[in-house]
Amino acid sequence: MGIDAHRWLMTAPGAPLARERFDARAGVGEVVVAVAGCGVCHTDLGYYYDGVRTNHALPLALGHEVSGRVVDAGPGEERWLGKAVIVPAVLPCGECDLCRRGKTPICRAQKMPGNDIHGGFASHIVVPGRGLCEVDEARLASSGLTLAHVSIVADALTTPYQAVSRAGVGPGDLAIVVGAGGVGGYCVQVARAFGARVVAIDVDEAKLAAIGAHGASLTIDASAHDQKSIKAAIAAFAKSEGLRPTEWFIFECSGTPAGQLTAFGLLVHGATLSVVGFTMAKVEVRLSNLMAFDARAIGNWGCPPESYPAALDLVLDGKVALAPFVESHRLDDINRVFADVHHKVIKRRAVLEP
Amino acid sequence: MGIDAHRWLMTAPGAPLARERFDARAGVGEVVVAVAGCGVCHTDLGYYYDGVRTNHALPLALGHEVSGRVVDAGPGEERWLGKAVIVPAVLPCGECDLCRRGKTPICRAQKMPGNDIHGGFASHIVVPGRGLCEVDEARLASSGLTLAHVSIVADALTTPYQAVSRAGVGPGDLAIVVGAGGVGGYCVQVARAFGARVVAIDVDEAKLAAIGAHGASLTIDASAHDQKSIKAAIAAFAKSEGLRPTEWFIFECSGTPAGQLTAFGLLVHGATLSVVGFTMAKVEVRLSNLMAFDARAIGNWGCPPESYPAALDLVLDGKVALAPFVESHRLDDINRVFADVHHKVIKRRAVLEP
Numbered sequence: 001m002g003i004d005a006h007r008w009l010m011t012a013p014g015a016p017l018a019r020e021r022f023d024a025r026a027g028v029g030e031v032v033v034a035v036a037g038c039g040v041c042h043t044d045l046g047y048y049y050d051g052v053r054t055n056h057a058l059p060l061a062l063g064h065e066v067s068g069r070v071v072d073a074g075p076g077e078e079r080w081l082g083k084a085v086i087v088p089a090v091l092p093c094g095e096c097d098l099c100r101r102g103k104t105p106i107c108r109a110q111k112m113p114g115n116d117i118h119g120g121f122a123s124h125i126v127v128p129g130r131g132l133c134e135v136d137e138a139r140l141a142s143s144g145l146t147l148a149h150v151s152i153v154a155d156a157l158t159t160p161y162q163a164v165s166r167a168g169v170g171p172g173d174l175a176i177v178v179g180a181g182g183v184g185g186y187c188v189q190v191a192r193a194f195g196a197r198v199v200a201i202d203v204d205e206a207k208l209a210a211i212g213a214h215g216a217s218l219t220i221d222a223s224a225h226d227q228k229s230i231k232a233a234i235a236a237f238a239k240s241e242g243l244r245p246t247e248w249f250i251f252e253c254s255g256t257p258a259g260q261l262t263a264f265g266l267l268v269h270g271a272t273l274s275v276v277g278f279t280m281a282k283v284e285v286r287l288s289n290l291m292a293f294d295a296r297a298i299g300n301w302g303c304p305p306e307s308y309p310a311a312l313d314l315v316l317d318g319k320v321a322l323a324p325f326v327e328s329h330r331l332d333d334i335n336r337v338f339a340d341v342h343h344k345v346i347k348r349r350a351v352l353e354p
Numbered sequence: 355m356g357i358d359a360h361r362w363l364m365t366a367p368g369a370p371l372a373r374e375r376f377d378a379r380a381g382v383g384e385v386v387v388a389v390a391g392c393g394v395c396h397t398d399l400g401y402y403y404d405g406v407r408t409n410h411a412l413p414l415a416l417g418h419e420v421s422g423r424v425v426d427a428g429p430g431e432e433r434w435l436g437k438a439v440i441v442p443a444v445l446p447c448g449e450c451d452l453c454r455r456g457k458t459p460i461c462r463a464q465k466m467p468g469n470d471i472h473g474g475f476a477s478h479i480v481v482p483g484r485g486l487c488e489v490d491e492a493r494l495a496s497s498g499l500t501l502a503h504v505s506i507v508a509d510a511l512t513t514p515y516q517a518v519s520r521a522g523v524g525p526g527d528l529a530i531v532v533g534a535g536g537v538g539g540y541c542v543q544v545a546r547a548f549g550a551r552v553v554a555i556d557v558d559e560a561k562l563a564a565i566g567a568h569g570a571s572l573t574i575d576a577s578a579h580d581q582k583s584i585k586a587a588i589a590a591f592a593k594s595e596g597l598r599p600t601e602w603f604i605f606e607c608s609g610t611p612a613g614q615l616t617a618f619g620l621l622v623h624g625a626t627l628s629v630v631g632f633t634m635a636k637v638e639v640r641l642s643n644l645m646a647f648d649a650r651a652i653g654n655w656g657c658p659p660e661s662y663p664a665a666l667d668l669v670l671d672g673k674v675a676l677a678p679f680v681e682s683h684r685l686d687d688i689n690r691v692f693a694d695v696h697h698k699v700i701k702r703r704a705v706l707e708p
Contacts (some may be wrong), residue, residue, distance in 0.1 A: 065410075098600065098624075105648040106623040122623055246452065246460055252641075259642050269460040270452075275645045284638045287614050289655030291629045294459040297651040299644030 003011040003032055003072060007061040008123030008334050013051045015333050017121070017321040018059070025126040026074035031129045033087060037148025037297055037328070038120030038330045039065030040341050042182060042255055043278065047115075049342055052280065055116045063352070064113045065087040066120030066127075067135065077129030084135040084147050087120070087127050089155040090302030094130050095115035104304045105162075112302070120151070121334055127230060130142065131305030139316045148353045149326050152182075153312050154351055155302070157320065160187030160251065162303035163312040164194055167249050171195030174235060174243040178263045179254025179277060180204075180219075182325075182349045187251045187276065189320040190311075197243055199234055201262060202254075206347060214321050217241070222258070227265045234266065236278040237339040246270045257281040264289070264297075271295040326351050357426060359384055360657045361415035361476030367405045371475070371688050372413070378478040381430035385483045387441060391682070392474030393419030393503025394695050395509055396415040396536060396609055397521050399546065401469075403696055406634060409470045417706070418443040418467045420474030420481075421489065421505035431483030437487040438501050440666065441467060441474070441481050443509040444656030448484050458658045459516075463501070466656070475688055477708040485659030493670045502707045503680050505664050506536075509656070510703055514541030514605065515665040516657035517628040518548055521603050525549030527672065528597040530588060532617045533608025534558075534565045534573075535632055536679075538705045541605045541630065543569040543674040544665075551597055554590055555616060556608075560701060568675050571595070576612070581619045588620065611635040618643070618651075625649040680705050 002025030008017040017155040024032045043350060044062045046052040054060050066087040092099050092107035099107050113119040113127060137151060152278055160183055169175055177184050180202040191198050192215035200216035202208050208219040218237045232341045238245055247270040248283045252263035255277025261352055271293060290349035303311070314320040331352040340346040356379030360609050362371040377483045378386045398416045400406040408414050418658045424434040425458040446453050446461035453461050467473040467481060489504060490519040514537055523529055529545035531538045534556040546569035554570035556562050574584055592599055601624040606617035609631025617627055618639045625647060643650060657665070668674040683707040696701040 013522050103624055108600070108623070198592045246462070247457070250693050255642070264641070269462070270457055275641055278642045278644070278645050280640070282638045282640045284636045285641065286619070286634070286636045287629055287639065287651070288609070288634070290631070290651055291655060293653060294655035295653050297644055298642070298646060299642075301645060301648035336677075 005077050005122065005124035007056060007118060008331070009059040010048060010062055011059045013048060019166060024072070026072045026077070026126060027188060027220055028075045029128055029130065030074045030126055031070045031077050031080050031132070033066065033068040033085060033124055033125050033126055034071045035066060035120050035354050036068040037151040037248065037353045038063040039156055040154040040337060040350040040352060040353055041065060043163060044114065045342055046278070046340065048338060050280065053086070053327055060114070061122050063117040063119035063121035064115065064123055065151045065154040065156060067073040067147050073129065080129050080132060084137050084140070086133040086135060086150060086308060087125065087152050088131050088133060088305040088308055089113070089158065091128055091305065093132050105301045121331065121352055133305065133308035133312060135312065136316070143316050143318065144319065145298035145322060146313070148328060148351050149322060150312065150315060151351055152322070152326055152349050153308065154317060156182050157315065158181055158185045158303035158311045159300065160190050160253065163251055163276045163300040164190045164200055165307065167272045167274050168297060169194045169196050169249050172243070173247070173249055174199070174238050175249040175251065176266055177251045177253055178202065178259045179252065179256070180207045181253070182336050183276060184251070185325055186320060187253050189249070190314065191249070193319040197241060199237060201230065206216060210324065214324065218267055222262055227262060229265055230262065238297065249335030250274065253277045254278045257283045261285070265294050267295050269293050269295070273297040275299045328353050357446055357478055359476065359478035360449070361472055362685070363413040364402060365413045367402060371692070378480055380426045380427045380431070380480060383431060383482055383484065383606055384428045385424045385431050385434050385486070386426035387420065387439060387481060388418060388425045389474050389476055389479055389708050390419040390422040391505040391707045393506040394691060394704040394706060395419060398468065399696055400632070400691065403585055403693060404634065414468070415472040415476050416468040418469065418476035418665050419505045419510060420467060420479055421501050423646050427483065434483050434486060438491050438494070440487040440489060440504060440507050440662060441608060442480065442487060442659040442662055443512070445482055445485050445659065450681070459655045475685060475706055486667060487662035490670070492580065495599040497670050497672065499676060501671070501680060503676060504666065504669060505705055506676070506680055506703050507662065507669060510536050511540045511669065512657035512662055512665045513537055513654065514544050514607065514630060517605055517630045518544045518662065519628045519652040520654065521628050521652060523548045523550050523603050526597070527601070527603055528553070528592050529603040530555065530604065530620055531605045531607055532613045533606065533610070534561045535607070536607070537630060538607030539565050540674060540681055541607050543670065544668065546604070547668050547673040550603065551595060553591060555584065557648035564678065568678065575628050576616055581616060584616065585620055589681045603626065605630055607631045609633045611637045621647050623647050623649070627651040629653045633699065679703055682707050688705040
């Protein structure tokens, strides 16, 4: 007998998500996590509204930003029982040639909840025990955060963490974040925590105001400026602050063609452009500018589980503010919440709690 | 009194190059090199036929693949007198903050002959002594090459050398070179010398045949295959040879929109796309594929002078064949040679010798 559980299934793009009962049970190497919270990500909306295909056939429970408590553990994973955990958004197999060579982000046997396996819009989720990130509940309590809220560490925080870390951002660098939303806002805060001065660009004044109070030294409303004046404003900021005119770190987090064009247009000599957001759309760019500027563009798929503890530390140590950017909703309201996020009625990261 | 010298000036795009006499003299930190040979590069044709702007105002002598002998040396550079040298295509200043931090490719005070200063389509060229690459004349003689021919080490060889080196190609890797011409052909050979198995893609059967005999294990005529079948052919080759289906190293050397689209379309998980060729044209790509594949695109501007000796070693050690891919022409025939290279009458790298 497994645990009496339920989850909300996507049956087709745009069709109402449907509640389904299921027996949650842990197989070998697996655990059952009683979900505390699951964040609603742009990627979920891409599946649901834009027809981006999930790897697992529908019906499927979406949701890949999951925190909770381990309530059942299969053989080999008993050490997790009772622990508070974050489930990494991408779970590499840990055993293949790629994993052994440290290339876990491209493990071909990786499992992403809500894409390869049933996700976290559920009362319970069954996942491999390998790679879970333990949450220190004493520190969590001190931080004033709930276990549900740190669900968004998976993806919303760790994805920019990986991007900032991989790009090599350090003290005194200039970082530019395009798209200061669910992921980009944390990208601003992480880059700041790594020592950079940060410029945030968005088309939403409310988001810019919020991130201006949490890590961004300069905010630019892209809807009110053309590409040339945006670049000029950043160059002037860099000059006035004694930052370099070269080697800017640009993080494209909007996942929109307009944002990608803005980001690509900000290339300077020795720049690093990190492609963090996703869109199916193509953009027209002068690819040779990478050559002319001796610059690079780095794609980032998820974040290795090994880096989750360090990312979580930024939150628990108060270096990244999480509370102002999340809001709780009832899982049973998932259909309304999806619509409200899609129509930007909800502007903060929505966390669905069973 | 300087040395009685002459050079061929570009006065305007498309206008006949004009011979001009000048006094060649070395200032502080400079040398005068009696040119042995200067290679004709796609970049020269870009200035001359496509209106790409040189950094230095016209009139200007083009040519950035220069070898020769030092015949005069200014204060501080006397050690070079009489030596056979290759002049790096990009000469960083060596003194600025960027140079001190090892970021010489993006030094803002760098000098590129034939772009920032008068180039090598001349009897003599005046350049900074710093960063010259000495050519061991005994080894050169043993290799059967002329000093004029190794001019093309500057740029045609060192640029792909830097790209292959920076990308991190190693034994057992799969490298794919798009555009097997003046630069791409050497890219194939360098990647092979670094231990990779190499696939060459071009639209010119003669070039493919030539490079098939010098380092490429598989050649593909892009004019006879669509993007999908090219990728399938490479995947089949990788499988049959026991090479990885991931982490391909792709080198875009054609400097054409079609080549860039082909190269971008070959991204696989963990791929590295090196942008080596240049075109002013834009291309329409799904930039997010970098994210989805956890891949990266690296631009490469020139090659640090420090890497020239190692690149030259590949030639002198016979690991990179140079002779089959160059042909000598008289500098006085520069106008005809430019036209013949432009119209692909000359298919090998033309080296102009005074």
